[in-house]
Amino acid sequence: MDAQGEQLPKATVQQFIKAVTGGDMKCSNEFVAQVMAMAKEYINQVSDKANQICLDQGKKTISGDFFYQAIVQFGLEAQIPHLKEIEDEVKLEVNQVKNQNKARFQDEEHLKQLEQQQKILYENAKAENSKLFQQQEEESKRRQIHISFAQQDDI
DSSP states (O other): OOTTTOOOOHHHHHHHHHHHHTTOSOOOHHHHHHHHHHHHHHHHHHHHHHHHHHHHTTOSSOOHHHHHHHHHHTTOGGGHHHHHHHHHHHHHHHHHHHHHHHHHHHOHHHHHHHHHHHHHHHHHHHHHHHHHHHHHHHHHHHHHHHHHHHHHHHO
16 A cells, blocks of 8 residues: 555544643544644655655665654754654663563573463464365365266266
């Protein structure tokens, strides 16, 4: 689907608005739709500009640097300190999740549980495949019998 057909999740936007307003304000559907349209346009414009900057510099991957350069080109550099704070928070959260995942995969008990779950899944899949194979074999035999009866009728 192209970017024009993409929609921001309405519930997420409503939750964001509620968090920003402290939940004290009611918002009309028209207002939520307007916020969604404006946010989508902002994302499209900044992404398009960052992409163009990236291509102009002969790069193939849009990085955060290109995002900030796009913000500056739109004359929105006053947003950068706040955006960098958000970026730092996101990086911190990502690192925390990575560390939690790393710790989980170093935990012997957790690894044993995962191994047991994997064995169970494998055995279930194996049993299901065996069952399907048997059903297909029986169906094939029935077709062969039907074909041989049909051939005998033709004689």
